[in-house]
Amino acid sequence: MGDVHGDPADGRVAGPRCIAIVGPFASGKTTLLEAILARTGAISRQGTVAGGNTVGDASPEARAHAMSVEANFADTDYLGDRYTFIDCPGSVEFLTETDGVLGGVDMAIVVAEADEKKVPALQLILKALEARRMPRVLFLNKIDKADRRVREVLEVLQPASAVPLVLRQIPIWKQGIAMGFIDLALERAFVYREHAESLVIDIPDDEQAREVEARFSMLERLADHDDVLMEALLEDMAPGRERVFADLVTEMRDGLICPVFIGSAEHGNGILRLMKALRHEGPGIASTRARLGLAEGVDAVQVIKTLHTPHGGKLSLARVLSGTVGDATMLVRADGSEAKVSGVFSLTGQQASKRAAATAGETVGLGKLEGVATGETLGVGKAPAAQLAPLAPPEPVLGLAVAAAERKDEVKLSSALTKLVEEDPSYRFTHAQETGETLLEGQGEMHLRVAQERLKGKYGLSLEVHAPAVPYRETIRAATSVRGRHKKQSGGHGQFGDAALEIRPLPRGEGFVFSDTITGGVVPKQYIPSVRDGVAEALNQGPLGFPVVDIAVTLTDGSYHSVDSSDQAFKMAAILAMREGLPQCKPVLLEPIHEVTVACPSEATPRINAIISGRRGQLLGFDGRPGWDGWDEVRALMPEADIGDLIVELRSATAGVASYTKRFDHLAELTGKAADQALARSGRQAA
Known part of the structure; x- marks a missing residue:
């Protein structure tokens, strides 16, 4: 089984690493990936999203909309270490892509910017990472466009994070422009250079006081989890640099803090310092195996994405958690069935290229694993592996x-x-x-x-x-008695069936009840089930054109012919009786009503209430969303016909972050103009 060992010189892990790039829509994730690839020499020139020439956002759909619509993979080497970066979509509509990826990566870079409107979207991302105990750093992007102090920005962003956002760097300002930064752990200053490595300088004299204050604030956060460091601070003793870095590494890997780096992905600023932090402080595959709970001695791969390529067929993008996977390796699913690898591939954007076998820590494409789905953990060899990160997609909206x-x-x-x-x-x-x-x-x-x-x-x-048709129902509000007779003579045996029925309404939710009160054999017993079948068939489409529910039908009388009667004849008699009787029973349309629960930022709750009320919704109340600071859950009863495109309006009112779930609650009568409109939309008219 492959393993990863720490470098005794600096605590750095060795072996391939896999890092997700996540964050709100339009925060600069694809640009950051491009900057990393350019800075590490994987590409010769940094492309742009606007130019449609980036490694990420490579699909025609992503190019057309200038946004990530699926996860994009790219490999690079930096100072002798191998990395796979995965650029994940930021829109809430594509977050399942991110969920799959998070099942197999070592850590995440969270890309954010100084925009308080995006804080709820940032919270969605951070919640997903927190649920998986995912180590993470935050890259505060677009520092060149910032119009407020970084610490003020962190105060705005902090409510989105369950753990402290710990500032690792502060900008050096000149005439309102960020010209570089001071690394608070290294106690060094760096001056940005356009698409080139930053220049190291001494901390300017006029920045010394800011650096001391900001560094002390960082150390205070670290000391919350280190009593020795806390004691040193209380005694005004300067902690050694090794102690500071050890705390930064441990607390980030344990998910106790989220270190914050600053820069500009567009200009390539701050990228190499970020890479060096990932190299020296980021966890590797051994930590990931432990976090996922992979048992010792078990070799496994985690499938994090599925692709269907135009020429190569199905490709399962997977992280090798342990062991070696090559062409023709047999992988074992949870049910014991086997899937044979047909080729191992490297993936860059949309381009796959064949490669040799993959070892622990590597992220590769595995060819033609039929039946294998995203989120599956596959055993390598003869035994299945426990399912470490199963994918649970959200309900459609x-x-x-x-x-x-x-x-x-x-x-x-x-x-x-x-x-x-x-x-x-x-x-x-x-x-x-x-x-x-x-x-x-x-x-x-x-x-x-x-x-x-x-x-x-x-x-x-x-x-x-x-738009999908609404599954309306209909019912009746009055009772009637009716007789149906089916008689046909066409040479030889004829057809004869005669059935008298009583039709009456039932309380809502009772469904369909059939009974008979036949005495004296006026309808032979063998024909009674056929009468029931005829009634049931007639209920499939009532006078208004929809299935009829909540109705009781009783067979009370009838007659038969010893030669011409048959099952089919009595079934037809029942159908004729129902067709005549149902219109006499005051048919009424029923529409499905769902209980809807909307999750939204609290400041948007009044707007959400208005949207629901405007769609014939009956508000049931709202409460704080459990475990989500600054969010509410609004509950309401809403007609299915008005739920339709509800999500579009909800997202418009909440900067794209609201969601909802629904469950069927009951059927309700629909009358008057609303019923006429529903029937017209369905191509039907009132009886």
Whole structure:
């Protein structure tokens, strides 16, 4: 089994490392990846998102929208160490991509900027890291555009983090421009140079007081978890540099603090200092195995993303947690079934290239692992491994009814949708039996737009899409008695069935009840089930055009013919009786009502309440979101017809961070103009 050992000279871990780059939308994650690759020599020139020439955001959909819509991988070497960086999407609609990646990385760089509107989005990211006990550093980007002091920025960002944000660097300002920074741990100053390594200088005299104050503040935070350091500070003793770095390493790796670095990814400023901190202070695969709970002696890989490539087929991006994986290696799933590796690949952006076997710590693509899904832990060899980081995609919040524009593409569409869901499990596609529609559901408007673009661009499918039909029901409000007679003579045996029915409403939620009061054999026993079948079939579509519920039907009388009666004849008699009787029973439309729980920042709660009320929602109340400072959960009952595109309005009111869950609650009568509109939308009209 592969292992990783610390370097006795400086405590630095050896071996390949894997680091996720995460953060709110448009914070500069893709630009940071590009700057890291340029600074470490993996690429000759730093591209830009606007120019559409970055390693990250390499898919046509990402290029078209100038935003990350999937995780992008890139390898680089720095001072003899191998790194895989994974640029993760920042939009809440694509966070499942990030969740999969976090199952196998050593740590995360959280990219943020001085924008208080993005604090809730930052909190979403940090919560995901905290839940996984993920070591992390924060890179405060766009320092060249900052318009306030860094410590003021940290005060704004701190509520998003459950652990202290500990400032490692302070900027050196000149005429309002950040011209460099002071590293508080090293006690050295650096002057930025455009796309070149910063110049080391002595700390300027006019910055000495700021440096001393800021460094003491950093040490106070570290001392919260180190009694020896606390005692030294109380006695005004200067701690040794080794002690300071040891505390920074231990407390970051243990998730007790989040160190903060500053810079500008666009200009390549602060990148090499960040890389040196990752190299000397970041954890490696041994720590990751321990954090994930991988048992000693078990060799395993963690699948963190699935791709379907145009020519190479399915590719499972995986972190080798221990052992060696090569071409033809057998991997064992949790149920004991095996999957054989067909090729090992390096991935840079969208480009895969074949390589030799991978060892512990490496992140590679494994070819054609059929049936294997993102989030699975696979054993290497003969035994399955425990599932270390299973993926639990969120419930969809927006849906579309989709159909192939050309009938010949229907099978192709089903195959493409299956692959789409494999690549991003937060999509879901189902066939709605009630409406006959194929539903594609996802995490928001952009999420579904990207799906349509991918189906067209990658699979050549033209689609017809529309809003899903609402599964209305209908019921009755009055009782009636009716008789149905089916009689047909066409040479030889004829057909004869005669059934008298009583139809009455039931309380909401009672469903369908059938009974009979037949005496004297006026309807032979063998035909009574056929009458029930006929009634049930008639209830599939009532007078308003929808399934009928909450109804009781009793067979009270009838007659038969010894030769011409049959099961089919009595079934038809029941159908005829129901078709005549239901319109007499004052049919009424029923609409599905769901209990909806909206999670949103507290300052947006009044806006959320107004949105819900404007969609015929009945507010039930709100409480603080458990474990989330500054967030609320708003509960309401809402008609399914008005939930539709609710998420679009919620996200618009909350800078893109609100979400909701729903569960069916009950059916409610829909009358008047609202019922007429519902029937018109469904292509039906009132009886």
